[in-house]
Amino acid sequence: MSQIHLLGFPRIGAKRELKFLVEKFWKNEIDDAALQAGARELRQKHWLLQKGAGLDISPVGDFSLYDQVLDAQVLVGAIPRRFGFDARTLSSEQYFQLARGNAQQHALEMTKWFDTNYHYLVPEWQADTTFAANPAPLLAQVAEAQALGIQAKSVLVGPLTLLWQGKAKQAGFDRLALLPALLETYRELLAALHSAGVQWVQLDEPILSLDLPQAWLDALADSYRQLAQSPLKLLLATYFGDVSAHAALLKTLPVAGLHLDLVRAPQQLAAFLQGWPQDKVLSAGLIDGRNIWRADLDAVLQQAEALRAQLGDKLWLAPSCSLLHTPFDLAQEIKLDVDLKSWLAFAVQKVNELKLLKRGLQQGRASIANELTASNFAREQRRTNPRIHQVAVAARLAALQPGSDRRSSPYPLRAEAQASWLKLPLLPTTTIGSFPQTAEIRAARAAFKRGEIDAANYEAAMKAEIELVIRKQEALDIDVLVHGEAERNDMVEYFGEQLDGFAFTEYGWVQSYGSRCVKPPIIYGDVARPQPMTVSWTVYAQSLTSRPVKGMLTGPVTILQWSFVRNDLPRSEVCRQIALAINDEVLDLENAGIKVIQIDEPAVREGLPLKRGDWDAYLAWAGEAFRLSCAGVDDSTQIHTHMCYSEFGDILPAIAALDADVITIETSRSDMELLRDFGSFHYPNEIGPGVYDIHSPRIPGEHELEKLLAKALDVIPARRLWVNPDCGLKTRGWPEVEAALQAMVNVTKRLRQQLTASV
Numbered sequence: 001m002s003q004i005h006l007l008g009f010p011r012i013g014a015k016r017e018l019k020f021l022v023e024k025f026w027k028n029e030i031d032d033a034a035l036q037a038g039a040r041e042l043r044q045k046h047w048l049l050q051k052g053a054g055l056d057i058s059p060v061g062d063f064s065l066y067d068q069v070l071d072a073q074v075l076v077g078a079i080p081r082r083f084g085f086d087a088r089t090l091s092s093e094q095y096f097q098l099a100r101g102n103a104q105q106h107a108l109e110m111t112k113w114f115d116t117n118y119h120y121l122v123p124e125w126q127a128d129t130t131f132a133a134n135p136a137p138l139l140a141q142v143a144e145a146q147a148l149g150i151q152a153k154s155v156l157v158g159p160l161t162l163l164w165q166g167k168a169k170q171a172g173f174d175r176l177a178l179l180p181a182l183l184e185t186y187r188e189l190l191a192a193l194h195s196a197g198v199q200w201v202q203l204d205e206p207i208l209s210l211d212l213p214q215a216w217l218d219a220l221a222d223s224y225r226q227l228a229q230s231p232l233k234l235l236l237a238t239y240f241g242d243v244s245a246h247a248a249l250l251k252t253l254p255v256a257g258l259h260l261d262l263v264r265a266p267q268q269l270a271a272f273l274q275g276w277p278q279d280k281v282l283s284a285g286l287i288d289g290r291n292i293w294r295a296d297l298d299a300v301l302q303q304a305e306a307l308r309a310q311l312g313d314k315l316w317l318a319p320s321c322s323l324l325h326t327p328f329d330l331a332q333e334i335k336l337d338v339d340l341k342s343w344l345a346f347a348v349q350k351v352n353e354l355k356l357l358k359r360g361l362q363q364g365r366a367s368i369a370n371e372l373t374a375s376n377f378a379r380e381q382r383r384t385n386p387r388i389h390q391v392a393v394a395a396r397l398a399a400l401q402p403g404s405d406r407r408s409s410p411y412p413l414r415a416e417a418q419a420s421w422l423k424l425p426l427l428p429t430t431t432i433g434s435f436p437q438t439a440e441i442r443a444a445r446a447a448f449k450r451g452e453i454d455a456a457n458y459e460a461a462m463k464a465e466i467e468l469v470i471r472k473q474e475a476l477d478i479d480v481l482v483h484g485e486a487e488r489n490d491m492v493e494y495f496g497e498q499l500d501g502f503a504f505t506e507y508g509w510v511q512s513y514g515s516r517c518v519k520p521p522i523i524y525g526d527v528a529r530p531q532p533m534t535v536s537w538t539v540y541a542q543s544l545t546s547r548p549v550k551g552m553l554t555g556p557v558t559i560l561q562w563s564f565v566r567n568d569l570p571r572s573e574v575c576r577q578i579a580l581a582i583n584d585e586v587l588d589l590e591n592a593g594i595k596v597i598q599i600d601e602p603a604v605r606e607g608l609p610l611k612r613g614d615w616d617a618y619l620a621w622a623g624e625a626f627r628l629s630c631a632g633v634d635d636s637t638q639i640h641t642h643m644c645y646s647e648f649g650d651i652l653p654a655i656a657a658l659d660a661d662v663i664t665i666e667t668s669r670s671d672m673e674l675l676r677d678f679g680s681f682h683y684p685n686e687i688g689p690g691v692y693d694i695h696s697p698r699i700p701g702e703h704e705l706e707k708l709l710a711k712a713l714d715v716i717p718a719r720r721l722w723v724n725p726d727c728g729l730k731t732r733g734w735p736e737v738e739a740a741l742q743a744m745v746n747v748t749k750r751l752r753q754q755l756t757a758s759v
């Protein structure tokens with residue numbers, strides 16, 4: 001009998017229970033026992049939900065209080081020595097300090113998990129890294145599942161992926177040198193799981209979708225030959241891309257099963273089916289784990305039937321990847337348009353789709369005839385729905401001429417035009433846009449949404465907040481101000497709510513990092529901007545001060561990347577549509593006298609295809625979309641962009657080709673390492689390397705800021721250097737923000753004096 005299973009489930013909970021639980025612990029409102037009990041309850045709820053939906057086997061180990069890659073580091077006993085913690089006796093407080101930093105130590109670096117909007121904590125690898133199996137946390141969860149009568153499939157980050165996703169902390173250190181010791185630890189973990197009665201272990205190796213050096217492929221083959229000596233059945237899970245280049249190798253590995261992402265890379269199937277070893281399970285990832293569209297049940301069943309004919313019971317069915325990346329349950333969306341709702345499936349619905357596929361395979365199509373009819377109807381209704389297509393949007397796109405995306409003059413001329421009115425000091429200071437989204441701001445928005453306060457009251461509350469932010473920045477003596485983004489729930493959702501072609505949910509939360517979630521809008525139709533989205537707030541902020549206020553927009557690539565995107569058009573075309581909508585806003589801001597405008601593009605790097613061969617095409621359309629979004633502005637209008645949590649080293653020419661006048665980037669967690677790349681590339685325009693990490697509650701010391709700025713001045717000439725934090729300040733509290741910004745301004749002023757004196 002074919003099994004159905006999940007690679008992972010959204011642990012955050014239907015109502016973000018995990019977020020609220022963890023944040024209560026951080027605020028000392030609950031103790032560790034309550035934290036653990038709450039987490040246990042959530043896990044149990046999710047397993048029972050899966051069991052109720054007919055899953056044969058459930059993932060255990062996909063749950064995490066913060067991040068599964070951090071948990072993997074704890075499991076193998078390899079937490080950075082600089083913290084002085086012992087993984088085996090790690091307290092919850094210490095666990096969260098690894099993730100969020102403490103007074104002495106900065107947090108583990110955080111970066112994007114492949115091409116998703118999920119952020120993981122980066123392991124730190126060095127020659128003296130040691131490992132020690134610490135299976136207790138995982139075994140406890142296995143026991144919880146077993147107590148509920150759940151057949152547990154343990155989920156672990158695979159050893160090669162764990163090593164690859166970590167960073168070598170010493171120049172020239174080869175992470176593979178750690179593999180033998182790490183494998184020994186995995187063997188111990190597997191032995192412990194076996195003793196606990198586990199039969200299947202899923203080892204996630206998504207790095208197989210990347211371009212891996214041969215040495216890593218050889219190491220992977222070798223490792224799995226060793227690990228497969230365990231009496232456990234190993235399911236090697238690949239996802240996010242095509243791994244057919246390794247088909248021959250993967251088919252010969254002595255693992256019990258292999259998972260393939262057949263949504264992202266359906267074309268890879270042929271390479272695997274040819275000569276598929278009879279004794280191996282093929283887990284077919286046929287349900288989209290990265291998007292929210294309802295499956296075309298008929299088409300997927302056809303695929304499954306064909307596979308079943310060849311593989312028999314060795315066929316397993318699953319979503320393409322962990323459901324961590326999808327929202328929890330569509331049933332909660334009672335306000336969503338009914339047509340649109342009928343086109344969607346969230347995690348719970350995807351589990352149900354698997355159940356139907358299994359029934360269809362086992363009992364024949366007639367057993368799911370009604371569901372097939374409903375699915376076909378939804379597909380047809382979506383395809384022909386008039387709200388999806390806007391003639392004017394298509395016409396505007398078609399009218400674009402080559403060069404429509406270029407500014408009229410090159411950067412040096414623009415810089416002169418901007419300097420002549422901006423008259424900024426050397427090393428101008430600014431922030432990235434958001435200021436603390438306090439509980440009061442969110443409560444006001446929640447009350448407005450519930451109809452408890454009217455629009456006028458809501459607007460007054462937000463304007464009061466904007467005024468506070470302006471006054472505080474003036475008092476801190478910051479040079480280029482922002483309005484603080486109080487009125488925005490999220491930098492993408494806010495725009496999605498105001499653009500045609502977008503729908504938004506009430507509870508469609510997806511974990512972004514730690515306790516932080518995002519609610520990606522759904523792009524279902526052609527995109528256009530019916531009316532200005534930010535102008536009145538920005539103009540209001542500018543009316544309060546004589547200093548320049550930066551207009552603040554989210555760029556087209558980021559809006560695309562952080563939304564659930566329609567799958568009936570190429571992403572490049574959807575992106576171009578968004579670019580034109582943002583361009584309307586840019587020109588309106590400029591007309592209203594806002595002549596410094598930031599277009600945030602933190603997701604450019606994340607959108608990069610996993611295989612290098614696909615990079616150029618992506619960078620060409622993504623770059624064009626960014627440039628289109630700011631096309632047509634005057635030379636004297638200064639365009640900023642901002643990017644965070646990304647490795648840019650390998651795409652610097654494309655970043656430079658965006659031709660923003662100023663770019664602010666995250667660099668502080670990596671100790672300005674990133675900036676070195678910008679320096680050696682001779683990045684031509686202005687640049688503001690983030691001088692402190694805003695994702696940690698830690699306040700930077702002035703000495704530390706001085707050192708970072710000195711490093712920055714080593715590679716960027718002073719006249720092109722800006723000073724700013726890493727990213728927006730929305731997640732921080734006011735006392736930290738004021739203290740940190742004060743330190744930043746103090747250090748900048750001292751440095752300015754020194755630089756002026758030395759000229």
Ligand SMILES: CN1c2c(nc(N)[nH]c2=O)NC[C@@H]1CNc1ccc(C(=O)N[C@@H](CCC(=O)N[C@@H](CCC(=O)N[C@@H](CCC(=O)O)C(=O)O)C(=O)O)C(=O)O)cc1
Nearest residue numbers: 117442443445446489490491492512515516517518562731
């Ligand atoms: C910059 N980043 C972003 C990414 N992706 C985005 N889509 N947006 C981003 O900003 N990816 C990379 C990084 C990730 N960083 C972050 C940083 C911070 C958050 C975050 O703070 N998320 C919030 C949710 C934000 C939000 O939409 N808030 C809404 C709803 C607030 C809410 O929960 N209200 C409560 C009631 C409140 C009350 O009554 O007091 C409720 O509805 O129950 C809003 O402000 O209106 C989070 O809390 O997780 C995310 C990614």
Ligand SMILES: N[C@@H](CCS)C(=O)O
Nearest residue numbers: 432433434600602728
């Ligand atoms: N302007 C946004 C950018 C975040 S990446 C903010 O400041 O929050």
Ligand SMILES: [Zn+2]
Nearest residue numbers: 602644727728
């Ligand atoms: Zn940012």
